[in-house]
Amino acid sequence: MTLYKATTENITIKVRPVFLAGQSDIVARKFVFAYFIRIENHNTERVQLLSRHWFIHDSIGEMKEVEGEGVVGQTPVISPGKSYEYNSFCVLESFEGFMEGTYTMERANGEQFEVTIPRFTLRALAN
Numbered sequence: 001m002t003l004y005k006a007t008t009e010n011i012t013i014k015v016r017p018v019f020l021a022g023q024s025d026i027v028a029r030k031f032v033f034a035y036f037i038r039i040e041n042h043n044t045e046r047v048q049l050l051s052r053h054w055f056i057h058d059s060i061g062e063m064k065e066v067e068g069e070g071v072v073g074q075t076p077v078i079s080p081g082k083s084y085e086y087n088s089f090c091v092l093e094s095f096e097g098f099m100e101g102t103y104t105m106e107r108a109n110g111e112q113f114e115v116t117i118p119r120f121t122l123r124a125l126a127n
Contacts, residue, residue: 006118010042011105015120020089024124031092033122035099037071038085039115041078043107048077049084050112051104056090058097071103095124 004015016036023032041047054066069075076084090099100119106112 002121004118004120006116007042008115009105009113011047011103011115012038012040012042013103013115013117014038014040015118017099017120017122019122019124021125026095026124029093031095031122031124032089033092034087034089035120035122036085036087037117038083039076039078039103040083041080044080045108046077046079047105047107049075049103050106052101052117053104054099054101054117056092056097056099058092058094060094062093066101090122092122097122 006013018034020032020034024030039049049070051067051069052071056064056066072086072088078084098119098121101117103115103117104112105115
């Protein structure tokens with residue numbers, strides 16, 4: 001599995017995408033991908049993940065934009081030197097695409113900032 005990584009304001013985002021062949025249906029143009037995300041806080045204060053903003057692209061020119069509170073129903077607080085991990089999935093209509101985006105984080109003093117989610121490739125049959 002390929003690891004994608006980006007660091008913004010001492011917050012490191014690591015992503016590992018995986019093609020889920022058993023849940024995909026090539027004839028129906030349903031390509032299912034899981035992605036595993038690790039958010040590491042390298043700051044000296046806690047941060048909280050408030051929201052996400054994704055751009056999901058496929059190779060046939062479709063682009064979906066997804067915004068929402070938290071991730072997988074949570075708005076985790078990440079202590080200094082700690083990390084938070086979760087996984088999710090997306091469905092493309094083509095065998096290849098990519099995702100990228102941002103998380104909105106909040107410091108203990110209430111200041112909000114954006115953290116880059118690195119662009120990562122989604123490719124069927126190429127884990």
